[in-house]
Amino acid sequence: MFRFDVSLKVYLHRDPVDFRYGMNSLSILVEQAMRLNPMDSSLYIFGNRRRDRIKILGWDGSGFWLMTKRLEAEHFIWPGNKTEVVTLTTDLLHALLDGDDITTIHRHPRREYLRVS
Template structure:
């Protein structure tokens, strides 16, 4: 798995995406459809209509990076949302990639130091 910056936001595009798109096409989707700046260091996750392929686009100081995964069996569990996007945690993305769906969870309060 790629090493994620734990301070960066991870946005999942819940609308199906054409996986023929590469750097320019996906960055245009980020600007026009998701209304984000693709150059600000956030991660953008896209899944195709059949939910068998995933691409993650992000920008580093030296240029764009594109990570891709194609499933041989099964599907990524992506539920459409009214906003067309969903904020994920790094752990949430890892669960999505690994095919694990959490039905119900409870997160307990933790101390946050200054």
């Protein structure tokens, strides 16, 4: 499994996306729908309608990269709030990638795991 730096910003797009979208379409979605800069040093997470696949878009300073994960027996659990963009910590990203239900993870008083923007 990949491990991501603790200081990395992670944004989750709430609505399902067409999984035929590639780097260009997803970067436009980041810019227009999420109103964020796709070329900053953040990760952007997108899910399909069935929530059995996710795509993660990232910029490394010289180009975009795109990672895809498919869960074989389960579904990814998306937060149920109504905002379009959810900010995750890398701890929650790792839990999401493991197939855990990130909506049931409780906050530690000193650490903020899930922020809604």
